[in-house]
Amino acid sequence: MGRAFEFRKARKMKRWSAMAKTFTRIGKDIAMAVSEGGPNPDTNSRLRAVMQNAKSANMPKDTVERAIKKASDKDTAHYKEVLFEGYAPHGIAILIETATDNNNRTVANIRSYFNKCNGTFGTQGSVEFMFDHTCNFRIPAEGQDVEELELEMIDFGVEEIFEDEDGILMYAPFESFGAIQKELENRGLEILSSGFERIPQVTKELTAEEAADVEKLLEKIEEDDDVMNVYHSMQENTEE
Numbered sequence: 001m002g003r004a005f006e007f008r009k010a011r012k013m014k015r016w017s018a019m020a021k022t023f024t025r026i027g028k029d030i031a032m033a034v035s036e037g038g039p040n041p042d043t044n045s046r047l048r049a050v051m052q053n054a055k056s057a058n059m060p061k062d063t064v065e066r067a068i069k070k071a072s073d074k075d076t077a078h079y080k081e082v083l084f085e086g087y088a089p090h091g092i093a094i095l096i097e098t099a100t101d102n103n104n105r106t107v108a109n110i111r112s113y114f115n116k117c118n119g120t121f122g123t124q125g126s127v128e129f130m131f132d133h134t135c136n137f138r139i140p141a142e143g144q145d146v147e148e149l150e151l152e153m154i155d156f157g158v159e160e161i162f163e164d165e166d167g168i169l170m171y172a173p174f175e176s177f178g179a180i181q182k183e184l185e186n187r188g189l190e191i192l193s194s195g196f197e198r199i200p201q202v203t204k205e206l207t208a209e210e211a212a213d214v215e216k217l218l219e220k221i222e223e224d225d226d227v228m229n230v231y232h233s234m235q236e237n238t239e240e
Helices: 003-012 019-037 045-056 061-072 103-116 146-156 174-186 208-222
Strands: 080-088 092-100 131-139 160-164 167-173 193-200 227-232
Touching: 003 131, 003 160, 003 193, 019 045, 019 061, 019 092, 019 227, 045 061, 045 174, 045 193, 080 103, 080 208, 092 103, 092 193, 092 208, 103 208, 131 174, 146 160, 146 167, 146 174, 167 174, 174 193, 193 227, 208 227
Parallel strands: none
Antiparallel strands: 080 092, 092 227, 131 167, 131 193, 160 167
């Protein structure tokens, strides 16, 4: 198994299961998708993908429809995707994806978290190059031969594919998202969920005490309402 498999295994242990946070993030994804390509999922592939993720997260259909309607309102505040970078204590690189309607507020908050936890708020490009920007798709495993599917999907950019208890997961470079989504839809395969992740090229092992210092900063960042995803280069324990 490759880096994507190990990364996913470690992330699965993490605390992103909080339903309220998940729904908030999906709501912002809907708003940005509608702003970018309109409210019709038939002609907006990004919105179609977000709606699949909403279904996977058991987000009520009427909540999704309300979010689309709200995002279509010209008076609604528009969210902008902003990437923040920096270092936690002990040289751990941190990459933060945010969706904000007030960049000054978000910058001030993120900077304060680094300052309070002995981290370093970085400049643009300071750590982004240390992470591979990837896309992923999950489809049902029933009736699928993973090895055969991998051979067929290589032409569309898929680099890693594996099966777990939730289905088949495939990873590819960020720019392959559209081609893979189109091919899976053309084949009539149900896309359970899809998304983007940033996988650290190299991870660093810390002692329990050092890891606790990093976790303190990660928790502060993750609690911020503007934060969508947080990635870091600390090696995580994948054991139960």
